[in-house]
Amino acid sequence: MFEGNRVVAHTRARYPIFQSPMTWIARAPLVSAVSAAGAFGLLESTSRDLAMTTREFNAIRAATNQPFGVNLPVRYLKDDPKEEKAIIDWLLAQNIHFVTTSAGDPGRYVRTLKDAGVTVYHATATLYGAQKAVDVGVDGLIVEGAESAGVRNPDEVHSFALLQAVREKTTVPLVAAGGIVDGRGMAAAFALGAEGVTMGTRFVASTESPVHLNYKNAIVAAPITGTLMLDNPPRARARGLRTPYAEGVSGGEREPLPPMAILEKLYVGGDVDNTSGAAGESAGLIHEIKSVRDIVEDTVAGFWREIDRLAALRR
Template structure:
């Protein structure tokens, strides 16, 4: 949710009854502090901050979330042992994002309070194993005893119900809320999402940090390099700096990096976050009742 989930989206989600998460991966420490304080002015509901542990100035982010008394932290893209103990000593609930049962166990051993099990369908950083959500959730649920939150390919009430049938206690949704009115992503990116079809995304840059991208000119350059056996250094040179900002925040749909999940193929509208949540919840209740009725 880099360049998409700032204080406006997080507070709108929390005020509508879910848990809003500020995506700190695209923020400098002073910007994160500003978003946290603006969130607090806009909502009295609980919220979280997502911290990618590969962030170059992660220590400053950790200091910020502790000083600002953020109640819940979602960590990702790194070793949870590094910061979980420090955060928990400060009374913070820690949730770690994993893509396999092996790493779920490591997160549990590190003292995490819950796990996000994210399948291969997801946008953004992803697992090299390419395990789908339907396969991953039962495996992780069997491996650990702490709560499991499902992610990857979930953007509707029916998909949420399916994840819970598989054993998840809750779900995390990203892509659906990129196409929300409150998301800070560029309107051209939002419009591209709601016109995406099946097969329009692909998991790329696996030699670096795997991300799922909408296919565009930049994606084709990545695939061309990968097909010729390019080194990680070559891919880093192509990626450069600010590629994700160029695409998702500035709206350069050809030269920018456009991270989004496979479920974009099923997203057809840009709506207020509250309306999105109302539709998801109603569909969940209807689908659950239909399931009970059919038994």
Template sequence: MGFDTALTKALGIRLPVVQGGMQWVGYAELAAAVSNAGGLGILTALTQPTPEDLRKEIRKCRSMTKNPFGVNLTLLPSLVPPDYAAYAQVIIDEGIRIVETAGNNPGPVIKQLKAVNTIILHKCTTIRHAKSAVKLGVDFLSIDGFECAGHVGEHDIGNLILLNRARQDLGVPFIASGGFADGYGLAAALALGAEGINMGTRFMCTIEAPIHAKVKQAIVDADEADTALVMRRWKNTTRLFANEVTKQALKVERESTSGEFAEMAPFVSGKRGREVFLNGDIDFGVWTAGQVIGVIHDVPTCGELLSRIEREAVGAMDRSKALYTATPQSKL
């Protein structure tokens, strides 16, 4: 007995749970722990400073797990964009056949990866973008609701609607991303037509996540109102943990008369956010977290977490099934 979804069958995993790519979090220690626990662990390519560093991280992860794992490659606007093709070539050369893509204009990278039959999971925040990704030949869509951490898009549509729309309109299997942390969420996603779930913030709050214990405790102590949306003024809306720096950034965004992003830039520095995960000062810089922080209350190992999710999901599905009893039609 076990889960038998399009996702588990295609990826060769036991549980339909994907650990999403996260900047400064998706290292080998976490990805291997998730894969060893039956889910799909994912390395974050651009956490590595060069393609060759990614090669080393892939080999490190392979030494820590015999189970499938993937790599996230996110394409975002940049004054000096990374060499995405070189990162993709390392992924190909190292024999990784599962890649999570996201961001702008992924066509060339997807074409490069699909040339060697890579399984592509592409993240989208709207049905329109999802349909565009289908034309590129992706294998799974990761439908990212407004609840998610990081880049939420500009349409503010939650997963209850997005997943229903995905089921109605998309001809490609999809997984649910944004707002998931437990087996009840997995059962709900499956009921809405998803083939599994993607979790980011929940995996940040595990023993194996390579971030400071004080950050994990801040997640445990927070509730669902402790995030904030920044950079909407520049149509690059991002959900962050609502710490002091985020609040300062919001003040600048709202009160700036020039509307120049340069006024905002010092507050949303990725380098400062990286330091938060290392030094544990949760107010040192901005860092991403989803609204799901409101339902995270502990810091388990990945093995403990995924075992719990499996039990909860099975229990929730059994309970739902028990709510309906087929009765003979009345003869009246």
């Protein structure tokens, strides 16, 4: 169906659809479900807990024989060189063939990974970052528009412009991230130069997502204006659900909670009002909680419907 697509060739997945490597969320239950559905799951390693990463990795391999990858968040790993070396050595020992890098300079790992036969895609939110990553030898790019959830570059460029700018200046495969929840968004991303898409918020609001049901329901209930950007010192910003807590922090009336407190209160405890879970602007396009398989299959079917609709305009 996607024969000849470079993203499919690199990942060996059936569909050029990635699941974002979201902290705490992108672990065995979600990653294995995504890969089993024919898309491409990515295991997160932001916690720098090698025992946890190993446990989740083994659980994914036990749950599905379909391909998946691992994300390396450069900024978090380089803070501890010993832990950094341990996770790279461990990763190479697992015979994993696909890795994404994010939050930093991929040049730190690219040569080591590629010499071991690993394909490397780098996630970036800027044209400069994209060009720099290509210069150090990455095989592809995940281009994150400012619609995306979580920590963001303060210099916001949304997907419609960013994808075109990166496509104009690079020739590597592009995976679009930000604002995509279905086949219509996937077709739009392809029209702008992408060869694959990444979905995060859509997979958070899935049956297999490990977060509390209240968090999922809050995403479903969010209007198109239902997210808010908050400062994330020292320089970045972060997009999350527009909740009483988020509006209080934005207005200077409440102190921001540390990330681990939000994880405990929201992801585990389901306290929506007194936290703000990561969510992209695409939350306003999500209207129900669905299984991962339904999300993937509906997205692919919707993509081809849009392609057929556009092709009919030439008749």
